[in-house]
Amino acid sequence: RKGAGSVSLPLETVVAKGHEADIWLIKYGANHTLSYETLAGEQAAYRSLRPWRERRVFVCNTLTVPYYEETPFRPDLLLRDMVKIFHPEVLPHHHLRYYAPLR
Numbered sequence: 001r002k003g004a005g006s007v008s009l010p011l012e013t014v015v016a017k018g019h020e021a022d023i024w025l026i027k028y029g030a031n032h033t034l035s036y037e038t039l040a041g042e043q044a045a046y047r048s049l050r051p052w053r054e055r056r057v058f059v060c061n062t063l064t065v066p067y068y069e070e071t072p073f074r075p076d077l078l079l080r081d082m083v084k085i086f087h088p089e090v091l092p093h094h095h096l097r098y099y100a101p102l103r
Contacts, residue, residue: 015045023085024051025099029062035103057102058085067098 018024028034036055039046051057060067071078077097084094 011043011045015048019048020050022051022056024049024057025060025085026057026102027060027062027067031063033061033103034059039102055102058096058099059102060099065098071098 026034032038036052036057039052039057046052062068067078080091080094081096081098084091084096085099
């Protein structure tokens with residue numbers, strides 16, 4: 001394995017590779033809440049991404065949810081969120097723990 005962790009990509013690459021993605025997951029740590037408008041304010045090109053256009057963006061603010069504290073020991077909880085996000089019909093009564101729909 002050559003590396004692990006995050007990869008910084010130029011915006012052009014992200015738009016070219018992800019413009020037709022079904023879902024966009026954003027994990028961030030900030031004292032403010034993200035919204036579609038704040039994302040568009042940060043980068044207008046985000047409006048061209050299918051998940052942005054179809055309102056299929058989910059966010060996890062690691063300052064307000066225990067993502068890093070729990071997921072190493074309870075990956076099943078994260079997996080439930082992923083199943084709910086990608087296949088909501090499978091877990092119709094599950095309430096998202098770490099991620100939330102972007103508003």
